[in-house]
Amino acid sequence: MLVELQKVAVRLADRTVLQDVNMRAGAGDYVALIGPNGAGKTTLLRSILGLQKIAAGSILFTSQNGKQSTRPHAAKIGYVPQRHDFAWDFPISVSETVMTGLYAQLGFLRRATQAHYKKVYAALQQAEITDLADRPVAELSGGQRQRVLVARALVSDPELLLLDEPFTGLDMPTSDGLQTLFGELAKTGKTVIMTTHELIGAKNSCSHLCLLRGTVYAMDTPAALANNARAWQETFEIAREHQLLAALGVK
Structure with a gap:
């Protein structure tokens, strides 16, 4: 399934949580939504699911048979909550x-x-x-x-699988096993999108990383984002010399 978000905005009470979010993921993609706490990652998943109303923009689903819809309930979506x-x-x-x-x-x-x-x-x-x-x-x-x-x-x-913090509280062998499982599911043609704080695992296992903090600062392959220090700095609001960038091999 192809899911496309264009200029999506979400407001909760009187606060703008997401603004001008553009994202695209298709069959076989294994995407990690990465960002600090409060970045809007879970809100973005809930918006794709139709559980959270968007204030602006659009979310379009294109199934494997080519049928398009803006209604999540008409799409084949599986959801793994926390x-x-x-x-x-x-x-x-x-x-x-x-x-x-x-x-x-x-x-x-x-x-x-x-x-x-x-x-x-x-x-x-x-x-x-x-x-x-x-x-x-x-x-x-x-x-x-x-x-x-x-x-x-x-x-x-489902053609689209959404995972919300699937590794929280798990030890490394268990997390590694689940990372492998999700990667194998993507290889079968499913679109897999997850929120995670396991940055090293996401970098080593996912086909794409989406850096999110209120909006998308960058979305690309891990290899490409290793050469985009500015996007990581802006997403996590850290200095160029921060140890996180060194741990991730970001240049």
């Missing part, structure tokens, strides 16, 4: 949790069919958690819970 936004103490199994990703198709009165269960199993396979299918979600580790949320987002076979 882990703390899910009720993990609810008495429900992993497979039942993943099935909730099909509620839009099932409705409240229809029973799940064999076809729906096949979709759940396929999503569990993609997220590499088939062995956890019958486990209560309350018993899972942080990394396992993150994979459950990914499987729930994948069960509807």
Whole structure:
């Protein structure tokens, strides 16, 4: 899926959070939204999802079959929220949790069919958690819970996958495993956009980095942005000699 944002602005109460945001991501792209706290990263994801009304500009979705729409609900979008936004103490199994990703198709009165269960199993396979299918979600580790949320987002076979801080609170091996999983999903033709503070991992794994602080200061490949110190300085409001730039290999 191709998603295009043109001159998008978002206001929350009396404050402008995003202004003149231009961004473009297509099939196979793995994009990291990078910026300091309060930069508007989660707000941008919510705007793409249609959960946050935009004050100006446009967001256009073009599906793999060429159909275009400005309505998020008409697009095939999967969303992985931050882990703390899910009720993990609810008495429900992993497979039942993943099935909730099909509620839009099932409705409240229809029973799940064999076809729906096949979709759940396929999503569990993609997220590499088939062995956890019958486990209560309350018993899972942080990394396992993150994979459950990914499987729930994948069960509807989205063309666009949005991830909000998927690595927060996870150890390095778990984060690395998820980075690999998201990269593999992009290789299958999905468009993957995530917010993250894991800058080194994003630089090494993502196809594109989008530097955001209220607006997009730059969006390009990690290699290209390694030669754009000014964009990093403006995004994070840091000096040219800051250790962050040295750690990222920015010249």
